Amino acid sequence: MADLHFLANPARFRRFSQRVLPGLGFATVLMLCACLYMAFFVAPADYQQGQTVRIMFLHVPSAWLSMMGYALLAGLGASLLVWRHPLAALMARAAAPVGASFAAVCLLTGSLWGRPMWGTYWVWDARLTSMLLLFFLYLGHIALSRAYDEPERGDRAAAILALIGVINLPIIKFSVDWWNTLHQPASVTRLDAPAIHNSILVPLLWMAVSLLFLFVFLVLLRTETEIDRRRLENAAAQEEGAPA
Amino acid sequence: MSNHAAFILASYLAAFVILGGLVIASLSARNRVRRELDQRGLAPRGSAPRGVDRKR
DSSP states (O other), rough: OOOHHTTTTTTHHHHHHHHHHHHHHHHHHHHHHHHHHHHISOOOOOOTTTTTHHHHHHHHHHHHHHHHHHHHHHHHHHHHHHHTTTHHHHHHHHHHHHHHHHHHHHHHHHHHHHHHSSSOOOOHHHHHHHHHHHHHHHHHHHHHHHSSSSSHHHOOOHHHHHHHHHHHHHHHHHHHSOOOSSSSOOSSSOSSSOOOOHHHHHHHHEEEHHHHHHHHHHHHHHHHHHHHHHHHHHHHHHHHHHHH | GGHHHHHHHHHHHHHHHHHHHHHHHHHHHHHHHHHHHHTTOOOOOTTOOOOOOOOO
16 A cells, blocks of 8 residues: 555656556567467357357456446546545546547447347347446546646546446446346356356456556556646646746 | 357457557657657656657
8 A cells, every 4th residue: 555655646656657667568468469369279169159259358358447447437536536636637537548448349349249149239238238338438537537628627527427427337247137138147257156167267367367457558658648748738837827 | 260250350350459549549649748848858867759869
């Protein structure tokens, strides 16, 4: 916890991310290559889904990461509103497009899996609709944070949206239990053992780890850019305010 | 890869375009902002983008 407080200072965070990013980027590329090999050449076809199970290696981790990204946004929003954390607003601005991208990947790959398996690209069932709502919440966060001339006001408005929207996360998770949906119930994140064979579960978890690495890489990189952009804006504002 | 190959390849292509595009956009935004910081003489140490000569 002390280490996280150490990173609360934007300048220190910037130095930390500059040290971490090259190695993290390299590890991400290596792991993604290995996972693609596993997804296409090691994992067997599923006895029910056939070859389309390979889409799940992208779809499921993208869903997890888009939900994790929104939980991060909510945490950063609380941190900004309660403690006025200097880095929280910048990191939220950086993380929202990353989370939105993973939500888009989840929706697109799910749709492409649905056509051969369900016979349709889309149904308005609770899981799919709540996931689409998550994507729109991300878009709303991005739009709100950039909607004001004063960035601080935009950041606060977006933080409030993030905190309100976090109610959607348990709805996504439990929608398959609460309602009668076409989407299948949870098969990995269950209280008892996962309902997937290890030959498919292991590549799935490895892909989740490598996409998590990509998520962290992107958030660090974009946060660093936001810190620099804020410096530029502050410098421009000082120049405008300075007497001629 | 069976008659579902088009759906599988389209999924991976979509993910590659979205996530790869985000990586490229993020890297180019960082380089653009750093270059601007450097031109204003505000760049922190060790952050000059490639091709920028700080001595000028």
